[in-house]
Amino acid sequence: MPGEFDKKHLKFWTPATYRIEVEGVLDEIWTDSLAGMRISTRKRADQSTVMTLTGRLKDQAELSGVLNGLYELHLPILSVEILSEDNDAQKDPDKPAKRQGKAVTT
Numbered sequence: 001m002p003g004e005f006d007k008k009h010l011k012f013w014t015p016a017t018y019r020i021e022v023e024g025v026l027d028e029i030w031t032d033s034l035a036g037m038r039i040s041t042r043k044r045a046d047q048s049t050v051m052t053l054t055g056r057l058k059d060q061a062e063l064s065g066v067l068n069g070l071y072e073l074h075l076p077i078l079s080v081e082i083l084s085e086d087n088d089a090q091k092d093p094d095k096p097a098k099r100q101g102k103a104v105t106t
Helices: 028-034 060-072
Strands: 016-023 038-043 049-057 077-085
Touching (some): 049 060
Antiparallel strands (some): 016 077
């Protein structure tokens, strides 16, 4: 079930899957600008649109970049939820992963 893992071990450099909800709508073309997150929309009872972005981000710096991008687009952020942590990405959870010089794709 989402959110039912040991959050006390989440680190700034830990990859994780997030769900972000904002008020408003963007075309699918924005997915590349938002770290490849999947975009879906739904209507509220008052007919306003809520956009949900879901995807794996390589660390919290990338999460911050997505949130800043949404802010710059003037989309009010309604919620941010971590769905799962990628524990297999590194052996020692107390040390940042070594960079290998390769680009990480999401």
